[in-house]
Amino acid sequence: MHDTHIRGNYFYLIIVIIFATIVTAISAFLIYRNSIKAAEDSLNLQALGIAVSLETSLNNSYDLKNIFKEIITESKWEGIAFIALYDKNSMTILHSNEKLIGKQVQDRNLKKVIDTGIPSHAYITLGTGERVFVLDFPVHIHNSERVLRLALHTYPAQGIVRQARLHVSGMAFIIAVLWIVGYFFVRASRYSDELRMKMAERERFAAIGEMASVLAHEIRNPLGSIKGFAQYLKEQNTDDRRQGTDFLDIIVSESKRLEALTEDLLMYAKPVEVKCEDFDVLDLINEVVKSMQSHKNVDITVSVHEGIKIKSDSTKLKQILMNILQNAIDAESKVIDIKADFMNNKIAILISDDGCGMSREVRENAFKPFFTTKTKGTGLGLAIVDKLTKAIGGEVEIKSEHQKGTVFKIVIPKNLI
Ligand SMILES: Nc1ncnc2c1ncn2[C@@H]1O[C@H](COP(=O)(O)OP(=O)(O)OP(=O)(O)O)[C@@H](O)[C@H]1O
Ligand SMILES: [Mg+2]
Helix, strand or coil: CHHHHHHHHHHHHHHHHHHHHHHHHHHHHHHHHHHHHHHHHHHHHHHHHHHHHHHHHHHHCCCHHHHHHHHHHCHHHCCEEEEEEECCCCEEEEECCHHHCCCECCCHHHHHHHHHCCCEEEEEECCCCCEEEEEEEEEEECCEEEEEEEEEECCCCHHHHHHHHHHHHHHHHHHHHHHHHHHHHHHHHHHHHHHHHHHHHHHHHHHHHHHHHHHHHHHHHHHHHHHHHHHHHHHHCCHHHCCHHHHHHHHHHHHHHHHHHHHHHHHHHCCCCCCCEEEEHHHHHHHHHHHHHCCCCCEEEEEECCCCEEEECHHHHHHHHHHHHHHHHHCCCCEEEEEEEEECCEEEEEEEECCCCCCHHHHHHCCCCCCCCCCCCCCCHHHHHHHHHHHCCCEEEEEEECCCEEEEEEEEECECC
């Protein structure tokens, strides 16, 4: 519930950022598109103005050749790249570049204007590589139909587009900043939420542990009496009261189970006292294996070098190994393999089994107290493993695949002190 609420908060923040990005992207696109259109309109208007006044000037003059040259050099007509006059056969009659006069031009745009008599504009790239705006404008010069071609430098009009580009870059920058800030915000709040949840969970477990330890203490003594008297009655039993012994057996075995539970509860809840001693890892593992092997038909192989001596708490390590082995046996393993070796100043113990393995969900929860998938399990086995391993300065991790098997890796310091 709490988790979904947190995720909901991130979700809204991400939606807001995505919405802001879409709105900004659309407006940036429109700004850019309109700026291109505005630049083109301004060039078109400028070109039309020049073309109309040129037509008048050309009709008033009989030295057409020179008038073109003058126009190109006069500052009044600034912005013109070239001008040309064509007849109905696309023949160049006049050109600001004299070398081109008399040449026939193959140009679709020009042909269209000659055919339709409607002015038209386009962008073309000159031989110099410059992109210019070209207006083809039908004119009447001394009663002959001609087409006036006017090429304008786009540079001045492009100022509008450049400004729009700057605007769009600014918007992109703001959006990028928004995403980066959003990303770090989500990360930071997720981290703090996780921390808060972990702390709340720890507090909850501590409270449960405390309650459990009180309960375990209270149960232990009466339970001892129940078990003791049941055993006593069983011993006293005579043949004619034989049928009652089965029930006494149940009382004894269930009392033992409860006793084991109270021990687990106390072990989990009590603060750990560490006692250090020198011992041989192989000896300790063999001892544990011996105590477990009577349980079930399982083959436990030990591949540990002789003479791996460490200084740690042997009782705690024994308990850790017993809990892990018990789980492997419960998982219906046929073969369990135990390996141990030095890793720098530490010792790594690997316990692999070929049992039922764990699903992702089980693996993620396995160390949590009271998490169990077994009908008669308490879910304290691995919680105790985790607690004891930490108490002797080590770490424990699980690698497990469903239906394939499980590997527990315990790494503890060679010398605890
Ligand atoms: N070797 C393993 N193979 C498959 N599943 C495992 C193995 N070890 C642990 N598990 C899973 O992790 C769960 C938690 O284990 P844990 O030892 O904490 O509790 P438990 O064995 O269920 O109960 P308890 O040990 O208290 O009797 C188990 O119920 C089991 O599902
Ligand atoms: Mg267990």
